[in-house]
Amino acid sequence: MTMPAIASSPARKRRRRSSGWQGLAYIAPAIALVTVFFVLPVIFTLWMSLHRWPLLGAPRWIGLGNYLRMFDDARFLAALGFTTHYTVVVTIAIFAIAFPLAFFVEKQRPLVSTYRTVIFLPVVVGLASASLLWVWLANVDSGLLSPLLQMLGLTERRLNLLATFDTAFLTVIVMVVWKIAGFTMIILLTGLQAIPTELTEAARIDGARPWQRFRHLTLPLMRRTLALALILSITGSILAFDQFYIMTSGGPQNRMISVVYYIFNQSFVSFNLGYGAALSIALLVILVLISVIQLWLLKVGDDRP
Template identity: 40%
Template sequence: MSGVAGLGTDRAAATGALQAVRHRPPRSLTHPPHQGVLLVAPALAFVVVFVLAPLAFAVYMSMTDWPLIGSYEFTGLSNYLGVAQDPVFWRSVGYTVLYTAIVTLPILVLGYVLAVVVRSNRRGSTLFRTIFFLPYVIGLTTLSFLLVLEAQPDSGAVNVVLRWLGITDGSTAWLADGRLATGLICVMIVWGVSGLTMVLLMGGMQGVPREVHESAEIDGATWWQRERSITIPMIRRTIAMSLVISVIGSLLAFTQFYVLTRGGPGTETQTVVMYIYQRGFVQLQLGAASALSIVLVVVVGLVTAAQFRLLREKD
């Protein structure tokens, strides 16, 4: 009997010890007080040196008459007041907005169509992805220089093809007319940038569960009904990101216009960034150019915030 009682006592003691271990409060994971600061210090230093410090210096420079060479004087807000009274600047703003409005929707639509073509793992889809994405990899500078050669009035491939199709007589000077140059640049940008949109949308499409499409197909939904009711709502964030990237890139357009038209003829194809470049490095007015740059940064930030607000998902 004493053995049985001892066994019961040992069992009760073991059970009590186990319960004590289970209900013991977890040991707090304490770290040295400055460990978090040390971990983020490299990234913080990078942001301060390469983002915040140049931005602060640009704000200070925008309040001076800073020339490219020589001394400068502090002028306060005179450069910003000059922005409001600069008709050439506002003309360039209007042209940039027009260009952005022309190219944004075609880039999204063409990118979506290309993503639909290559999103499956069928034979040859990898080759088509490479072909469609190749213009973006080549880059705007190379594409622009190639277009300079192909848009020549007498020897360019653009006129040769259009003459063969019977559209023109084959001697159109595309880059000597503001509207023709704008149209040609828009076509090049839509063709060259849609590959990036294709890759972004394709990644979102591949994340849509296949079972959802199969269930809708069994219920009799057509391809367009599945795209409209399933795919597009489920990749809404990806579409929003693609639109934001496209709009920001269009508002900051410079390379293609600098290589192809230099803003001409006259100032017909002069974008905002091209005008800032002219003020800073041609007219040597770095203070005024800095003020224009700060205004552009604020405008792009507001446009981006508005896009995120309009395109955000509803609960």
């Protein structure tokens, strides 16, 4: 009885080996794409960052000179501070809108599918197109927002909403929330729908109020969904470029220059390609660290019995 088992062992190993090669063959195209379009560009960017690399002329090795330079670059530090401020404000605004919308469309009600579609529609509009649309809406002469605010009595006269920092910043925030909140809503909706209804009903029967159910039941069970939504929102906010380039051109008074906008200026306006590459690597490190910290914070307490 032992001989067939012994004889079948090499065949089983050959099948495992064959299935392993088949698995590698399936993922080989993805590995090739990631290598060509991510790994190799990152390596080349890292190599560029160690050189003084003008657009014209031969590059010159300077080691960590570009990385040391950024600590004394007041404009880069200002761009980093503005990007941090923008990221905090827009992330809070997106979640403040997306969470109520997710609860609204999660319940079965008449026309709920229509509501979901209408709320999600701005997501399919490109960010550049959305920025151009809102530039027109905010135009003091031909736009719709300034006359509307004047008609509602919120302003005494028509205002150029993109002329001052406060109104321009608020306009950009509103545009991004209008554009992104539907996408975040869909992510949060999947997390809400994954919560067993039995738990919610049991908490309601036990007398838990809506806020208590949200705090002690909904949020803990949506940890992974929240992690995904937060990482996408924060990463997208840190990498913001289109809205500032198109809507404000970095103004007013160059106070709305994000980190990516500053990297663009250094690389393709001032032609400091080596310094722009160093800034890009620094931004990549910041994004990785933020994502790791978020995942760690959201996993705290998962191992409790």
